Amino acid sequence: MASSCIDFDRFKLLPLSLASLSNSHSPSTSSRALILTRPRCSIPRIGLFLDGSRVKREVSGIIPRTIFLKHPRIITAVARAEPNEEVNKGNSTTAREIPTSELKQKNSQLKKRVVFGLGxxxxxxxxxxAGGWVFTVALAAAVFVGAREYFELVRSRGIADGMTPPPRYISRVCSVICALMPVLTLYLGQIDVSVTSAAFVVSMALLMQRGIPRFAQLTSAMFGLFYCGYLPCFWVKLRCGLAVPALNTRLGASWPVIFGGQTQWTVGLVATLISFSSIIAADTFAFIGGKAFGRTPLTNISPKKTWEGAVAGLGGCIATSVLLSRIFCWPTSTLSAVAFGFLNFFGSLFGDLTESMIKRDAGVKDSGSLIPGHGGILDRVDSYIFTGALAYSFVKLFLPLYGI
Known part of the structure; x- marks a missing residue:
């Protein structure tokens, strides 16, 4: 009967407690080694003294060897060895090398996230x-990719098992329509006509398909137009539509012209910068606060989010909004700046949870893999989808004097 020694640090460890087989006859080995012998029978067996008892138990179907331990002590892990695996103690991978490789991989992922995040x-x-057409075209490109990711999530196995997804040509048509919505919003100055026309076109295309139309197809397509097309258009209305000067002082009034921008800071530019910065601060502070103090889960939709992280994110969002309002002199009221930050936070949180709900139903971790270390477009812009509509409504309806 052939035998061989194996260092159990090389293999994955099973969380198992066993007493030493002090009375068993085994070859002499080091205290860190196990003796594995191949039984002649075809049925895999393992002889163990379990839980410190003196009764030997035969366990079938676990490890195709019989294991003996030299020294009389209790250990908490046993190595798993495959039947046909060649064992070479000299080339074994120590337990220290495995965490090192995992640490290197995590550091590499972190570097990718930082580099691409800064970019x-x-x-x-x-x-x-830059604003204008530059802002609108860039937004339209992001909307197109995000719409494609959304309809791929709808077609994924997790969601499609409970419904009939729209045909692929409908998904492509919806993605193109979503990308055209920001452009039409800038060109026409409003969004109502484009949304109504888009809903009519998609509905007619679904009704005239060869197969039997399903209500689930209509609802998923309509939500896609609303989620990926209609809501992002409010960023165009906020950034490009509110062209009233925002500054009461000359400080920085003509700074953007150096970079080819506008000759003065407008309400739309300042409000967009404050909103974007507040969302970034909310995500950052929520992550740090959750890592440091997170104990209470916020919702089952996203188990990693905690109430402690949410409170930290809210504080960071409001603080950023107030700080930038003092720098840009808009809005002049501190109460308005606090309310603006409060609204930005809840818009970003609701958008994040909505996308998490879609991904959970789809059974995927990320919406795509376009951005290394970050996932897809929807993974990066989910916090901004609802916030644009809330920010525009706040500035347009609750700040009729544009914060001055």
Whole structure:
């Protein structure tokens, strides 16, 4: 009967407690080694003294060897060895090397997130400062990719098991319509006509398909138009539609022109910058607060989110809104700045949870893989989808004097 020694640090460890087989006859080995012998019978068996008892138990179907332990002590892990695996103690991977490789992989992922995150932040900042068609076209491109990701989630196995997804050509048509909505909003100055026309076109396309139309197809397509097309258009209305000067002083009034931007800070530009910055602060403070103090789960939709993290995110969002309002002199009322930050936080949180709900039903972790280390477009912009509509409504309806 052939035998071989194996260092159990090389293999995955099973959480198992066993007493030593002090009376068993086994070859001499080190205290860190196990003796594995191949039985001649075809049925895999393992002889163990379990829980410190002196009764030997035969367990079938676990490890195709019989295991003996030299020294009389209790250990809490046993190595799993495959039947046909060649064991070479000299080339074994120690327990220290495995965490090191995992740590390197995590550091690599973190570097990707930081690099691409900074790149995205700088690019978005330049686009917001530029405004006009630059801002609108960039938003339309993001909307198109996000719409494609949404309809792929709808077609995923987790959601499609309980409903009939729209045909692929309907998904493509909806994605194109969603991308055209921001452009039409800038060109026409309003969004109502484009949304009504889009709903009519999609409904007619669904009704005239070859198969039998399903109500689930209509609802998922309509929600896609609303979620991916209609809501992002409010950022165009906020950034490009509110062109009233925002500053009471000359400080920085003509700064954007250096970069080819507008000659003065408008309400739309300042409100967009404050909203974007507040959302970033909310996500950052919520992450830090959740890691440091998170104990109470916020919702079952996203188990990693906690009430402690949400409170930290709310505080960071409001503080950022108030700070930037003092820098830009808009809005002049501190109470208005606090309310604006409060609204931005809940808009971002609701958008984040909505996308988490869609992904949970779809059975996926990320909406896509376009951005290394970050996932898809929807994973990055989910906090902004509802916030644009809330920010525009607040500035337009509750600040009739544009905060001055």
């Amino acid at each position: 995205i932040g700088i690019s978005v900042g330049g686009v917001v400062l």
